Amino acid sequence: MSPSGTDHLARSRRNRFTAVRLNREVELRDDANWVARMLRNPDTRLVPLWRSRSLLERHADGTLAIYLSPAELAEPDRIQPPTLLGSDGEREYFAVSVTDSQKDSILEYHLQARFADLRRASIDMAAKHAGILAYARALHYWQHRHAFCGVCGEPNLLRSAGHRMVCSNEECARQSFPRIDPAIIVLVTHKDACLLGRNAKWPPGQFSTLAGFVEPGESLEDAVVREVYEEVRVQLHEIRYVSSQPWPFPASAMCGFYAEALDMNNGLSEEVEEARWFTVESLKQAVLGGEVRLSPPVSIAFRLLADWFRNNGGGDLEDLVRKQRAMNVTAPTC
Amino acid sequence: MSPSGTDHLARSRRNRFTAVRLNREVELRDDANWVARMLRNPDTRLVPLWRSRSLLERHADGTLAIYLSPAELAEPDRIQPPTLLGSDGEREYFAVSVTDSQKDSILEYHLQARFADLRRASIDMAAKHAGILAYARALHYWQHRHAFCGVCGEPNLLRSAGHRMVCSNEECARQSFPRIDPAIIVLVTHKDACLLGRNAKWPPGQFSTLAGFVEPGESLEDAVVREVYEEVRVQLHEIRYVSSQPWPFPASAMCGFYAEALDMNNGLSEEVEEARWFTVESLKQAVLGGEVRLSPPVSIAFRLLADWFRNNGGGDLEDLVRKQRAMNVTAPTC
Known part of the structure; x- marks a missing residue:
């Protein structure tokens, strides 16, 4: 891959x-x-x-x-x-x-x-x-x-050179450690096509991979299945882990996956107001035509998509995005 | 695998x-x-x-x-x-x-x-x-x-049928969501051997895979490299994700990996007071001889080891542990 x-x-x-x-x-x-x-x-x-x-x-x-x-x-x-x-x-x-x-x-x-x-x-x-x-x-x-203790409400004190909190209430003395929220991010594919969604809060034309937070009591893989079904009603039958990325906006650890859909039927949700299947060719046209704008290249969303694009014969997706910017067909990504 | x-x-x-x-x-x-x-x-x-x-x-x-x-x-x-x-x-x-x-x-x-x-x-x-x-x-x-707000110390109120907290101080109104701590757990191997460690706090004879929490600003893979080096001074050159498991004791999401060590040199740390390399054969002998006790079969630690054991011709590790218990050579695992 x-x-x-x-x-x-x-x-x-x-x-x-x-x-x-x-x-x-x-x-x-x-x-x-x-x-x-x-x-x-x-x-x-x-x-x-x-x-x-x-x-x-x-x-x-x-x-x-x-x-x-x-x-x-x-x-x-x-x-x-x-x-x-x-x-x-x-x-x-x-x-x-x-x-x-x-x-x-x-x-x-x-x-x-x-x-x-x-x-x-x-x-x-x-x-x-x-x-x-x-x-x-x-x-x-x-x-x-975490300036205050979640258990008793008293102020926390910073210890271990900034990596540990201890409650100042000696009877509580609860410790806490840096919080990181594990999240999954997934490029859903079916044969030679991939599915990108448009969050209802994003500017027009912006599309990306699907993502969401892992919930208590579920594996990363369960979270992939649940989020994709919640957001676009697509059922998955194979899920592959790709790699992870710290994403401090504000506190995520993004765990990147590829997932294969059972078929190309999909729905929408409150969160995802548009979802489109793209082949390498149709994505190329949509980007160069200014119709679709992608996540910035520093995101794992872009990395998942760029690897899929290259592996399916599309070449370098960053080059394509640079061409899009040079043609000035959309507002800059950031 | x-x-x-x-x-x-x-x-x-x-x-x-x-x-x-x-x-x-x-x-x-x-x-x-x-x-x-x-x-x-x-x-x-x-x-x-x-x-x-x-x-x-x-x-x-x-x-x-x-x-x-x-x-x-x-x-x-x-x-x-x-x-x-x-x-x-x-x-x-x-x-x-x-x-x-x-x-x-x-x-x-x-x-x-x-x-x-x-x-x-x-x-x-x-x-x-x-x-x-x-x-x-x-x-x-x-x-x-999280009964109290970490930002202002006022009581939190539970919303969304138990899945969301909102600070009762209307000027703060900070929301918070269930906390999950991502952690890595890894079976380190070198050729036909695997490395198990004994935590200083464990009962004598108990050995398991290495594990630790992911820190802010690191990927899961970075955490594998750092934890293994911190605990046993082993350097890794290949890391493969296996699968994950929710582990609510108290709030982890365990992300399981295999990692290949550069060589079999290892050290110890405050946390890991003993580390031993096992082949399938030496693990078999150590378990049946009552010398080594493993993590319970519900843990991903056991799953990582059991898959490695089977894939290297050792057969069913659960069977082996059952034999160990029947022979009553160690205290029960739990």
């Missing part, structure tokens, strides 16, 4: 935001002295987040992640203790939440930078930095959403 | 707790009138949970799930609104949390039943009912852990 045969690791590494090259230094998270020392080390880099936005600089040849040195941010723990992300072999990275006034002073020194949405900006970023920023964003979101 | 070839759905359905045969009736969860009607319907069955324990009856030929009819439980919403699980085609099932006094009165009418731990009891339960109880337990645990 993919250039890497049956190795799901090689497949997953082609996905965006897979930040495995950072050593997470799990065993050092509870070493408070080491953490404090690293936070004073001038080689350390801080990854600032302001209201879930990342510090970025836009250039003609792509978007850069902007990191701060410890000297550039007084009181990096104004909101909460900095979070150890790990080491790239040369230096440690820490995520820090910044206040409104810290944000203003950062922007005074970084005149070209701005705090912006990572999802859009990551399209033309280097993979390593997109991965670091995605990881920082995921932890920041979790910390923000 | 498995009898079902490349179809991960067929593989996953051999795992315990895959409750896909229950129609979850997602589209009816917000229909309060329908939900109230079903809760009065004498055909409806309630799945009681008391302090995370399930109502079970032990018989010589297996364990039965005990359900209640609506007439058997006055005020099923004493703790929180009942949770719609779905329909098996004949009737609706709802999970209900019961108070201490409700528990006592239930046990007065069900003299053979008791509230007990599902994990142990599920070993000899019918798969359908193990799945329903696992699903109920997962939602119950989530509701208990």
Whole structure:
């Protein structure tokens, strides 16, 4: 199916935001002295987040992640203790939440930078930095959403260099850990055609693979069957796992699948207001004709579709999308 | 690898707790009138949970799930609104949390039943009912852990027939959804041998596959690489997804993999205090000799190992474990 045969690791590494090259230094998270020392080390880099936005600089040849040195941010723990992300072999990275006034002073020194949405900006970023920023964003979101204990309502305290919460109420003392929501995403095929859907909330012409969250008490595979049936009333008889991708918008782990439909009969739902079967040829025409707009190439949705397109003789789907943009037949994807 | 070839759905359905045969009736969860009607319907069955324990009856030929009819439980919403699980085609099932006094009165009418731990009891339960109880337990645990809003600390209110929380503070109004923690579990192999580890907390002689939680900002495959290296210092060069399993102890979705090690060098860690390479023959001897005790057959850990064992000419691993028990060479697994 993919250039890497049956190795799901090689497949997953082609996905965006897979930040495995950072050593997470799990065993050092509870070493408070080491953490404090690293936070004073001038080689350390801080990854600032302001209201879930990342510090970025836009250039003609792509978007850069902007990191701060410890000297550039007084009181990096104004909101909460900095979070150890790990080491790239040369230096440690820490995520820090910044206040409104810290944000203003950062922007005074970084005149070209701005705090912006990572999802859009990551399209033309280097993979390593997109991965670091995605990881920082995921932890920041979790910390923000878990400031109070779910069991007793008292404030939580951040521990383990940002990777563990403990309830401040000593009688409760409940611990919690970063939340990740497993989700499935699936390209449904039947013989030489694939099924793409249009979510009722999307702009006209946008189509993508089907997706949804895994529910308690179901396997990933059960979730594929249920979501596809709920959304487009299609029944599946074969499901193949492809690879996964962290997707911190806000907190998903996307698990990508191919699934073969029993037939081409499909329905619609409140969520999916249009669903269309495409062959490689009809997808080509629909994209070049400006009729169909696809998910951005950083998404696993695009990756699933692009691999299917290539394996069915369609060539490079990214090239096709670039041609679509050059022809200016639709609004830009992002 | 498995009898079902490349179809991960067929593989996953051999795992315990895959409750896909229950129609979850997602589209009816917000229909309060329908939900109230079903809760009065004498055909409806309630799945009681008391302090995370399930109502079970032990018989010589297996364990039965005990359900209640609506007439058997006055005020099923004493703790929180009942949770719609779905329909098996004949009737609706709802999970209900019961108070201490409700528990006592239930046990007065069900003299053979008791509230007990599902994990142990599920070993000899019918798969359908193990799945329903696992699903109920997962939602119950989530509701208990999310009684208060993580953003502002005010009480949460349960909505969507138990599947959605909304903060009671109208200025916050933050929603939350059932939490599931994705985890990886992996059988590491090298040529004709596999690696099993002994967690420092386990009873002597117990060995299993390696496992751990997925962290923010990593793919499932990255998590396999990181966990195996953290736990036993083994480097992997090929990773294959096998299938997944809901594991509500307390809230995991286990994603099962095979991984091939670069070589047989391994180390240990705080978590894994012993790791051993087994061929089919040496595993057979270690099990029959009472030296090694394996995870229970309901776990995906056992499934991964049993498939590897069969595919390498070892035959049926469950048979082997039954022989071990009959010889009484170790304490029972559960």
